[in-house]
Amino acid sequence: MIKTSLHLKTAASANLLTTAEAKTHLREELTDATNDAYIDTLVAAAQQAVENFTNRKLTATTYYMYLSAFPVDGIVLPFNPVSAITAITYYDTANSLQTLSATAYQYKIYEEPLVISAVDDSWPATYDDRNDAVIVEFVTGYTSPDTCPDALKHAVKLLTGDLYSNRTNILKERFELWQMLATPHRVFHSTMENQ
DSSP: OOOOOEEEEOOOESSSSOOHHHHHHTTTOOOOTTHHHHHHHHHHHHHHHHHHHHOSSSOOOEEEEESOOOTOOOOOOOOOEEEEEEEEEEEEESSSSEEEGGEEEOTTOOOOOOOETTSSOOOOOOTOOOTSSSSEEEEOOOGGGSSSOHHHHHHHHHHHHHHHHHOOOOOSSSSOHHHHHGGGGGOOOOOOTTT
């Protein structure tokens, strides 16, 4: 079985919602900055929950994905949307780092989940004793808040409002409105048998 792990290279530069947008949704006075830092943490937590639920990044973020070998059926990226595959590097059988030519792999940028496959159905051989034998650098997330679907933005607003109103841990057994808005945007990843 191929081992995989992720490493955040570049975090998003800002939350999906500005403080002013969140405060307007919460009906907070825009001129009162008392709760701004707290509201920003709620927005970040709500955004992360929506991202986890949908397997999407809502703001542009760069990751390294490490694999112990090239998967026969292709490399399935864990998040969508993907705006760029920056580089694919690998350790060859001599344990030397190589850069895979962009002409050696293919993908459809709009595909969800995005799968990177070898052009000739053959990946290079990799060093056996590395969990990072293959390294994929990719950019995921909507390029600006304007390109993020309104339903996902509103899901973040609703969850921010829920966190703001309920400052204690409340167990809820119902399907939340924010989940109903986010559900059509979920991306499911199948488990590949030969990975």
